[in-house]
Amino acid sequence: MSTAVYERIRNNPKFDELIAKRSRFAWTLTAVVLGIYFIFIMVVAFSPKLLATPIWAGGTASIAWPIGAGMILLFWLMTGLYVRRANSEFDDINSEIIKGAIE
Amino acid sequence: MTRGMLKFAAIALAISWMGLAMAAPDVGQVQKQAINIHAIVMFFIFVMATLGITYWAAKRTKTASDYYSAGGGITGTQNGLAIAGDYMSAATLLGLTSMTYFQGFDGYIYCICFYVGWPFIMFIMAERLRNLGKFTFADITSYRLDQRQVRTIAAIGSLTVVIFYLIAQMVGAGQLIKLLFGLDYWIAVVIVGVMMVIYVTFGGMIATTWVQIIKACLLLGGGTLVMLLAFYQFGFNFETLTQKAVENSKKGLALMAPGSFLSDPVTAVSLSLGLMFGTAGLPHILMRFFTVPNAKEARKSVFVATLCVGFFFTVVALMGLSAITIVGTNPQYFEGGDLAGKLLGGNNMPAMHLAQAVGGNMMLGFLSAVAFATILAVVSGLALAGASAISHDLYANVIRRGQATEAEEIRVSKSSSLVLGVVAVLLGIAFEKQNVAFMVGLAFGVAASCNFPVLILSMYWKGLTTRGAIWGSIAGLVSAVLIVVLSKAVWVTVLGNKDPIFPYEQPAIFSMPLAFFMAWLGSVTDSSARAVKEKAAFEDQYVRAQTGFGAAGAAAH
Numbered sequence: 001m002s003t004a005v006y007e008r009i010r011n012n013p014k015f016d017e018l019i020a021k022r023s024r025f026a027w028t029l030t031a032v033v034l035g036i037y038f039i040f041i042m043v044v045a046f047s048p049k050l051l052a053t054p055i056w057a058g059g060t061a062s063i064a065w066p067i068g069a070g071m072i073l074l075f076w077l078m079t080g081l082y083v084r085r086a087n088s089e090f091d092d093i094n095s096e097i098i099k100g101a102i103e
Numbered sequence: 104m105t106r107g108m109l110k111f112a113a114i115a116l117a118i119s120w121m122g123l124a125m126a127a128p129d130v131g132q133v134q135k136q137a138i139n140i141h142a143i144v145m146f147f148i149f150v151m152a153t154l155g156i157t158y159w160a161a162k163r164t165k166t167a168s169d170y171y172s173a174g175g176g177i178t179g180t181q182n183g184l185a186i187a188g189d190y191m192s193a194a195t196l197l198g199l200t201s202m203t204y205f206q207g208f209d210g211y212i213y214c215i216c217f218y219v220g221w222p223f224i225m226f227i228m229a230e231r232l233r234n235l236g237k238f239t240f241a242d243i244t245s246y247r248l249d250q251r252q253v254r255t256i257a258a259i260g261s262l263t264v265v266i267f268y269l270i271a272q273m274v275g276a277g278q279l280i281k282l283l284f285g286l287d288y289w290i291a292v293v294i295v296g297v298m299m300v301i302y303v304t305f306g307g308m309i310a311t312t313w314v315q316i317i318k319a320c321l322l323l324g325g326g327t328l329v330m331l332l333a334f335y336q337f338g339f340n341f342e343t344l345t346q347k348a349v350e351n352s353k354k355g356l357a358l359m360a361p362g363s364f365l366s367d368p369v370t371a372v373s374l375s376l377g378l379m380f381g382t383a384g385l386p387h388i389l390m391r392f393f394t395v396p397n398a399k400e401a402r403k404s405v406f407v408a409t410l411c412v413g414f415f416f417t418v419v420a421l422m423g424l425s426a427i428t429i430v431g432t433n434p435q436y437f438e439g440g441d442l443a444g445k446l447l448g449g450n451n452m453p454a455m456h457l458a459q460a461v462g463g464n465m466m467l468g469f470l471s472a473v474a475f476a477t478i479l480a481v482v483s484g485l486a487l488a489g490a491s492a493i494s495h496d497l498y499a500n501v502i503r504r505g506q507a508t509e510a511e512e513i514r515v516s517k518s519s520s521l522v523l524g525v526v527a528v529l530l531g532i533a534f535e536k537q538n539v540a541f542m543v544g545l546a547f548g549v550a551a552s553c554n555f556p557v558l559i560l561s562m563y564w565k566g567l568t569t570r571g572a573i574w575g576s577i578a579g580l581v582s583a584v585l586i587v588v589l590s591k592a593v594w595v596t597v598l599g600n601k602d603p604i605f606p607y608e609q610p611a612i613f614s615m616p617l618a619f620f621m622a623w624l625g626s627v628t629d630s631s632a633r634a635v636k637e638k639a640a641f642e643d644q645y646v647r648a649q650t651g652f653g654a655a656g657a658a659a660h
Contacts, residue, residue, distance in 0.1 A: 003643055005652065005653075006642070006643040006646040006647070006652070006653075009646050009650060009652065010642065010646055015646070015649075015650075018649070018650075019649055022649075026226040026227065027226070029222070029226050030222070030223060030226045030227060033219065033222045033223065033226075034223075037215075037219050040215070041371075041375075044212060044361040045368060045371075048360050048361040048362070049360065051208070051359075051360050051361060052356070052359050052360035055342075056342065059342050059346075060342065060345045060346040060349050060356075060359065061341050061342045061344075061345040061346075061359070062208070062345075062359035062360060064208045064211075064359060064360055064361070065208065065211065065341070065345075065359075065420075068208070068211045068212070068214075068215055068420075069417055071215060072214075072215065072218055072413040072416065072417060073413070075218070075219065075221070075222045075409070075413070076222075076406075076409050076410055076413050078222060079221070079222050079225045079226075079405060079406050079409050080406055082225060082226060082402070083225075083402045083403060083405075083406045086230070086398075086399075086402055087399050087402060087403070091398075091399060094649075094650050094651070097650060098650055098652050101652070
């Protein structure tokens with residue numbers, strides 16, 4: 001809890017490495033999600049007809065539905081990707097840093 | 104999260120706070136239906152089971168940490184279900200099914216807008232929330248700022264959100280019970296008020312979490328079952344399902360593409376902002392992040408919550424599409440048996456009629472009971488968040504300046520939840536005949552504009568000072584409330600004026616940037632000695648946010 005420990009953590013080069021890696025990963029994923037979402041909203045706003053394209057030629061079901069479901073699935077998988085890396089790789093570096101600082 | 108409920112309810116919450124008033128018919132009052140014995144019996148079983156859990160939880164609730172955050176002893180998966188439970192209301196089930204039933208793909212677009220906030224919460228907030236928070240989100244905003252000032256404004260923000268949300272839920276419960284159970288309005292309001300006080304007062308966060316988990320499972324299970332039974336009638340073939348839907352809907356092929364959504368881009372963008380960031384500023388959702396032992400579990404819980412929410416939205420969309428054919432071509436579900444006329448019970452009934460059509464009265468009773476249980480669970484979470492803001496922020500840290508004992512703090516929290524229960528019942532009855540459609544929108548607007556900007560800045564921006572936090576919060580709170588009051592939803596619909604003073608009903612696109620700007624302005628112009636100290640304290644806070652070192656841990660049991 002003490003400032004001294006925080007000081008030691010801050011001075012550990014691994015701390016900077018952790019922050020750099022994790023932030024880059026988190027912001028990249030955020031950018032991908034927001035980018036895809038933004039493109040989707042733009043298509044909805046300016047070219048809704050595009051989404052009415054049938055999945056099967058001559059069919060009724062439009063590609064809008066699988067695209068929507070695909071977005072939901074993809075975003076969920078991306079949260080999974082983040083958890084996987086954060087809970088193993090990043091957390092390992094993290095506990096090393098803390099161990100080094102309190103010893 | 105949430106939205107509406109039945110007729111009023113669904114409108115009240117769902118469609119209205121979605122703001123675009125798309126499929127929204129006039130809300131008005133619902134007709135009391137015949138008594139539904141199945142629903143009442145199943146709801147009674149739910150109440151008994153949850154009371155048993157409350158009794159069990161009460162015995163395990165000893166310390167303040169047990170009471171506010173279940174001692175940090177909830178696992179990631181459990182907490183994920185509970186978060187999903189907080190987010191999926193009766194409105195989701197009824198309002199969004201109805202929206203897909205009437206509007207087709209537009210309903211699914213709404214679902215996607217509600218959903219997209221979750222990955223954001225995962226990447227940007229979950230870890231820091233867990234590492235910095237303890238019992239309330241004000242623990243985070245006041246971490247390095249002036250405890251008394253920042254907690255006061257955070258408590259005002261939380262209580263504003265809680266009260267508006269409670270009123271909407273109470274009125275929704277009253278309308279729902281008339282419609283689904285065939286009982287009187289006041290019975291629902293009193294049942295919800297009494298149950299919520301019992302859960303929160305005796306069982307604290309442990310009971311509230313388990314009520315939420317059970318409800319989430321029932322809602323997911325019930326919805327999925329109805330969807331599968333309905334989809335079965337189309338041979339599990341999506342092409343057949345949509346073909347029939349297009350044949351049988353007045354909208355025809357328009358069901359398959361975006362329609363009126365985004366016809367008003369300002370409202371649409373403002374709505375998505377409010378949904379996305381409002382979720383990240385709701386006090387009862389934020390509290391959930393403190394119930395898990397560490398950042399690892401916090402991440403897992405968002406992962407599970409995201410799955411449940413995304414899955415449920417897809418189930419709801421399929422239910423809406425199936426209902427077009429199964430409900431829409433059966434005269435039994437229309438007033439006077441006229442297919443061109445109104446749906447029995449109102450426009451938010453497709454989900455319920457579908458349950459009856461594919462599973463008989465048993466299934467209808469089950470889904471009705473689940474819908475009502477859902478309100479109960481959401482209301483309990485709100486009450487606990489409100490009571491914590493009063494006891495932990497206002498009483499313990501502002502009035503007693505951190506000198507209150509745990510026992511005193513818990514006692515105040517329990518009395519507060521009792522007071523909140525009484526207030527909620529009185530307001531619920533007072534607003535029976537009012538159109539409260541705007542209240543959930545207002546709750547989200549305030550959450551996104553008053554709570555969220557200061558919360559995210561306190562975690563990410565070194566330069567935030569107490570003055571900035573206060574300016575930002577007040578600017579967000581006042582502008583969000585003013586915009587809603589001067590818009591059509593209140594100025595015209597409730598107050599009966601002829602024209603709205605402000606043209607847009609969704610405040611977020613205006614009030615959020617204003618809050619951020621004022622928080623920035625208040626901070627950069629603040630050169631007091633206190634501000635210098637506050638900025639310097641960011642360094643330690645930053646290390647704790649990133650590493651979790653020094654974070655409130657799980658209580659040793």
